[in-house]
Amino acid sequence: MSKVRIYSLAKDLGVDNNKMLEILDGLGVSYKSVSSTIEEDTVDLIREILAAEAAEAAPASAQAPAAPMAPAQAETQAAPTPVSTATATAEREPAAAPEVPHRAPVVTIMGHVDHGKTSLLDYIRKTKVAAKEAGGITQHVGAFEAQTSKGRIVFIDTPGHEAFTTIRARGANVADIAIIVIAADDSLMPQTREAIAHAQAAKVPMIVAINKVDLPQADADRVKTDLTQLNLVPEEYGGDLVVVPVSAKTGEGVEDLLEYISLTAELEDLRADPKGPFSGVIIESRVDRQAGVLATVMVQEGTLHVGDFLVVGENYGKIKAMTDSGGGRIKEAGPSTPVQILGFSEAPSSGEQVASAKNEHAAREVIAQRASNRRDVENARIQRKKTLEEMMGPLGETRTVNLILRADTQGSLEAIQGILARKETDEVKINVLLAGIGSPTEGDVLLASTAEATILCFSVTAAGGVKKMAETKGIDLKSFRIIYEMIDEVDRLLRGTIEPVFEERFLGRAEVRMVIRHPKSGNIAGSYVTNGMFKRNAKAKVTRGKEVVYQGTIVGLKRFKDDVREVQTGFECGINLDWNDVLEGDIIEASEMVEVEQA
Numbered sequence: 249m250s251k252v253r254i255y256s257l258a259k260d261l262g263v264d265n266n267k268m269l270e271i272l273d274g275l276g277v278s279y280k281s282v283s284s285t286i287e288e289d290t291v292d293l294i295r296e297i298l299a300a301e302a303a304e305a306a307p308a309s310a311q312a313p314a315a316p317m318a319p320a321q322a323e324t325q326a327a328p329t330p331v332s333t334a335t336a337t338a339e340r341e342p343a344a345a346p347e348v349p350h351r352a353p354v355v356t357i358m359g360h361v362d363h364g365k366t367s368l369l370d371y372i373r374k375t376k377v378a379a380k381e382a383g384g385i386t387q388h389v390g391a392f393e394a395q396t397s398k399g400r401i402v403f404i405d406t407p408g409h410e411a412f413t414t415i416r417a418r419g420a421n422v423a424d425i426a427i428i429v430i431a432a433d434d435s436l437m438p439q440t441r442e443a444i445a446h447a448q449a450a451k452v453p454m455i456v457a458i459n460k461v462d463l464p465q466a467d468a469d470r471v472k473t474d475l476t477q478l479n480l481v482p483e484e485y486g487g488d489l490v491v492v493p494v495s496a497k498t499g500e501g502v503e504d505l506l507e508y509i510s511l512t513a514e515l516e517d518l519r520a521d522p523k524g525p526f527s528g529v530i531i532e533s534r535v536d537r538q539a540g541v542l543a544t545v546m547v548q549e550g551t552l553h554v555g556d557f558l559v560v561g562e563n564y565g566k567i568k569a570m571t572d573s574g575g576g577r578i579k580e581a582g583p584s585t586p587v588q589i590l591g592f593s594e595a596p597s598s599g600e601q602v603a604s605a606k607n608e609h610a611a612r613e614v615i616a617q618r619a620s621n622r623r624d625v626e627n628a629r630i631q632r633k634k635t636l637e638e639m640m641g642p643l644g645e646t647r648t649v650n651l652i653l654r655a656d657t658q659g660s661l662e663a664i665q666g667i668l669a670r671k672e673t674d675e676v677k678i679n680v681l682l683a684g685i686g687s688p689t690e691g692d693v694l695l696a697s698t699a700e701a702t703i704l705c706f707s708v709t710a711a712g713g714v715k716k717m718a719e720t721k722g723i724d725l726k727s728f729r730i731i732y733e734m735i736d737e738v739d740r741l742l743r744g745t746i747e748p749v750f751e752e753r754f755l756g757r758a759e760v761r762m763v764i765r766h767p768k769s770g771n772i773a774g775s776y777v778t779n780g781m782f783k784r785n786a787k788a789k790v791t792r793g794k795e796v797v798y799q800g801t802i803v804g805l806k807r808f809k810d811d812v813r814e815v816q817t818g819f820e821c822g823i824n825l826d827w828n829d830v831l832e833g834d835i836i837e838a839s840e841m842v843e844v845e846q847a
């Protein structure tokens with residue numbers, strides 16, 4: 249019995265992938281992604297379901313007043329007669345609300361040195377980029393647009409994870425999909441692991457391209473097996489990692505790779521509004537002796553026009569000219585378009601955010617404000633400690649301690665990871681972003697800063713420059729000579745992230761003696777504190793007889809006309825509960841939540 253891939257079936261039946269997954273969910277069929285395969289009898293069932301839906305939809309549309317047709321039915325109305333995806337999309341679009349349109353995916357290529365990143369980009373550029381118009385000079389702009397049978401795909405053409413992470417370190421995420429290139433004759437190498445760690449930290453979907461499959465010594469199976477050791481399980485082994493064998497030399501598999509990129513993009517549902525406010529990111533910039541500053545901007549939202557004013561950091565510029573990645577002059581550029589801009593007076597840095605301003609005056613105002621904010625921060629030099637919640641995410645969720653491990657040998661790395669694995673609990677997980685042999689690198693520090701990780705080194709130390717960079721970025725980088733001292737440090741990190749336990753502590757009790765009507769605050773409980781004390785912002789519980797009639801917060805406390813923080817036993821006060829139904833004779837009890845020290 250033959251198996252069928254979900255996306256091929258969707259294409260054959262003229263429905264979109266999400267619809268297909270919906271049906272599979274309904275049938276209780278498990279799958280990893282749209283490229284998972286399904287059994288033939290499931291295919292038959294799907295055909296029947298679609299046919300039934302189409303049959304139901306047909307009379308409904310004939311007698312329109314009887315029942316308005318649901319969009320899902322409308323979508324599948326044409327099924328099961330095979331129609332091309334393009335037709336199906338064209339038919340569906342008018343039905344959709346005026347929603348934000350799709351945009352092309354932006355892809356980055358990462359991997360170990362010499363595994364073929366540049367060759368792969370070159371092959372795609374050569375075969376997929378339309379010939380230049382006369383006079384257009386192809387030059388390196390940091391990104392290019394490829395036209396494929398599945399639509400436009402934008403490639404960042406500075407391969408390597410340093411570029412990717414430098415951009416991310418500035419808070420920008422340009423890439424939607426990461427291609428990890430692994431040479432079939434070499435398999436996983438240190439930079440492959442790093443590239444994977446960077447993509448995982450950015451939460452960007454990954455596709456593995458096993459390159460150089462044309463070589464006689466190519467061993468794609470070994471690469472797949474090695475990947476499983478990183479908990480990355482290829483689809484054909486039952487996991488959800490898309491792995492595509494390619495050759496940048498012969499072009500074998502490159503079409504498949506492009507198809508997988510489009511499929512992943514479709515599932516990511518990438519959208520951007522060309523009519524919305526503009527925002528973009530600097531990909532790279534350089535100073536040309538004749539032209540001046542040339543900056544490549546990736547348009548993320550909105551549309552850029554020649555003549556627009558742009559603000560980057562504390563600089564601004566007016567777009568004098570704009571060229572697309574093929575070197576052609578253009579007047580405007582929408583989302584997911586890389587454009588080279590002439591008009592800045594200083595070269596902006598990769599990863600800087602770009603915004604537009606209405607006119608020169610507005611641009612100057614924005615940068616004046618930014619300069620003043622920066623000075624304030626510099627003057628204050630406030631090293632505010634982050635709250636536990638800011639560091640670890642909302643309370644009540646499992647906490648994760650992110651680590652980057654560096655050690656002298658593979659053996660010690662494995663020993664450390666073995667011990668760490670046993671330290672995880674339901675409350676705290678340990679996430680080793682990268683476990684590498686040798687001294688920590690600047691790339692590790694960048695990764696740690698974007699992923700809020702701690703770098704722990706065993707029997708290796710960081711070079712001066714790396715230490716300094718860690719210091720300026722506020723990254724904890726520690727070296728140990730004894731494994732158990734390192735484990736103690738991990739214990740400290742784990743303890744620091746165990747969720748605090750709070751208990752409610754009784755504060756005081758008061759009787760409501762009169763209700764005071766306040767024009768702004770509503771009804772205030774004129775009360776007498778009979779025991780304990782009352783605090784502003786404490787929790788309040790109101791009882792009437794035996795019944796609890798209200799629970800909330802003390803939003804205000806007054807003594808005569810003055811706002812006060814606390815009122816002690818034996819004093820009268822006005823208690824504002826932000827609740828209007830308080831009555832004379834009610835009893836108010838105040839309490840607060842206090843953190844309990846844990847052993």
Ligand SMILES: Nc1nc2c(ncn2[C@@H]2O[C@H](COP(=O)(O)OP(=O)(O)OP(=O)(O)O)[C@@H](O)[C@H]2O)c(=O)[nH]1
Pocket residue numbers: 359360361362363364365366367368407459460461462463494495496497498
């Ligand atoms: N046989 C074969 N050789 C390839 C293939 N792809 C790349 N190469 C060769 O492998 C070598 C390295 O390729 P590059 O594209 O420079 O690799 P890279 O990953 O960009 O390397 P760096 O930029 O140094 O990190 C070159 O000699 C390429 O010609 C392939 O698919 N098949």
